Amino acid sequence: MTAVRHAVEDLLRELAPQVLGALVRRYGVFDACEDAVQEALLAAALQWPDEGVPDSPRGWLVTVASRKLVDQIRSDSARRRREETLALATPQAELLSHAADAVPSTDRDDSPALLFLCCHPALSPASRIALTLRAVGGLSTPQIASAFLVPEATMAQRISRAKQTIKASGTSLAMPEGADFAERLAAVRHVLYLVFNEGYTTTSSADLTAPELSAEAIRLTRMLHRLVPDDTETAGLLALMLLTDARRPARTGPSGELVPLAEQDRGRWDRRLIAEGVALISRTLPCGQVGPYQLQAAIAAVHDEAEDTDATDWPQILALYDLLRQFGPNPMVDLNRAVAVAMVHGPAAGLGLLRELEGDKHLTRHHRLLATRAHLLELLGEHKTAADAYREAARRTTSTPERRHLIARAHRLEGRA
Template identity: 80%
Template sequence: MIPVPVIPVRPTVEDLLRELAPQVLGALVRRYGVFDMCEDAVQEALLAAVLQWPEEGVPDSPRGWLVTVASRRLVDQVRSEAARRRREDALASATPQSALLAHAADDRPATDRDDSLALLFLCCHPALSAPSRIALTLCAVGGLTTAQIAAAFLVPEATMAQRISRAKQSIKASGAALSPPEGAERAERLAEVRHVLYLVFNEGYTTTDGTGLTAPELSTEGIRLTRLLHRLVPDDAETAGLLALMLLTDARRPARTGPGGELVPLAEQDRSRWDHGLIAEGVDLISRTLPRGQVGPYQLQAAIAAVHDEADHADATDWPQILALYDLLERFGPHPMVSLNRAVAVAMVHGPAAALDLVATLDADKRIARHHRLFATRAHLLELLGEQQAAADAYREAARRTTSAPERRHLTGRARRLEDPA
């Protein structure tokens, strides 16, 4: 969605605006074809709704109201002499000015089709870098302001504004239209959309930088957008798997930190604090999806998360089943993080020595050789073997390499306890 202005408003109205905004933006982009101008116009329509609806009531057709107001705002921009001087070249290449102005007297809402999926495809266009895709998706579809996105990713607002602006210019230069691709290209682009939403959720669940372990607004937004995508493509098994994975993972968030914000490992978490409603929803979703026979990586990761979540306590975890699922997951292509997680499952089934041999093979993989999680996993396995000093050294090296303050404190604390058990 277009970022909704931060003005006090009843939650029901705000929720409605968040739901309708991508549909309205999609309708305008399809109708007029100029992404950045349409976004500005929809932003103004949302501001008008925030100011008017709480006092005057929600219109009978709120979507039509927003489309009509946004269309008028857009036409007003074009009629302005100053706007014409700035934008006539862009408009000429996108849609004839006369055709655009002809809509001034047309108060009928645009087509009732929901272009939210097409808008997601557009924001995740191959012409954009991964960070730009994430930023544009959160802005245009997710409803976060530039300031909110910048705060979530710990960068200056001006930096994020430039990133979003460059993304819009790249979309404009690519000549991309608001039309979902077909065939093999559609499947490839849908995979890109899923990946962007996965990155959004992961950044919220465990932030890569800063003083906090999580950024809940990002993980919550990742789930909301994935729910939207699942609604738009209900028969896509991997989208269902991604949603289940997010739900099953986010269910543990309340127990991931202690009273002082310290990291609490999965095995030590108070499972009574987990969100069992999310667990039930995630388990039900993946249970209905897996039997379809179109198994993919997100579904397998969701199944692994479900095994963890269904265990009443850490010792009850079905590690042989988790190892079998990781074996299947690795068939979709080698990935160092998958191999690292599989090594932990191997340790729980076959012992830490066998797992250390697997971890050693990752030292040559440039994608993970310098990553703190490689050292942290090695430290954990060495600790299981009773090699306390070697484990402490590995924990300290992992702490040195992480950019997350909570993780650094946790890893340093583990090293300290091994060196001074008393």
């Protein structure tokens, strides 16, 4: 039964944006339609595992959601303003009396347009992420709140405000055009990148990763890549996700402890994802202007293709980081580049770059700056100083697995000092 429920959940996540797109295109009110679709998804999640998936699951969801939408209008007098708004989009009499019969068409998939709508420029990055995961990803509010470790009520308010902002903007379910399309495409890529990163290394959790977030980011990026197959940065983003996620099985030990890249069992890496990612970035790099996602994917590919840390082509990685820096200041890029410099020119050279980064307001108290310094000091054999840096980094991180890893490093070095 567990396998059946997982299969149903996967299907519902795939269908959620298609159903919402059909309703929004028919009735024109994003917030009310989104509420109705969530109710339909919940009904399906409860019924389908026991009663079986309907012959036309998308049609079933559209029909149920349409009826839920009408029920909301009929039963909740406090939402009369929503009823008046609906009347602008479609005659109220038709909506109320023929909703069950005049079900929106399910032939058209508006998922890409919905994804762009959820990344509207009027929304904050946090709101874009939350709304994308709920409206396009099909995740429930409790699931999103749990993934980002915020109270459910807080996430519900964030999503509600985002929907009201979309409503107030008057934006229709249509793909932006021209310069607006390029700008919104960049915003969509950034949102998916942030979702993936939070899933790959959670910022504040008892677990190192949240696989459902990374998997959803990959699914949506695949959809975006199908929409714009010639966009090299979208292809680069997908390659980056695949090449990075391929290492997930080896990133944690039996008890969920963090295993750093240099110590991972590379036999546990997902070779299928690596092959797909390498092929994708290999096709993409020669085809157009190189961007930051492509360069990050290329760096990931160099790591993934090496048999072990010693066989890694660090000079190539350093050259790629040098190119990446040309796209503007990024303290995390500079931090990673310092590691590459250390691997090519020695730990002392890397530590020299870290001293230059200490004045960066984004890094000065970040645990990763301290953890990187500790690692390079360890390579130099300065075990006592390295242990102190590991302990300070452990105090500053909000990730439980990272804290345990850093403390364990400090303990090990103290035994050598």
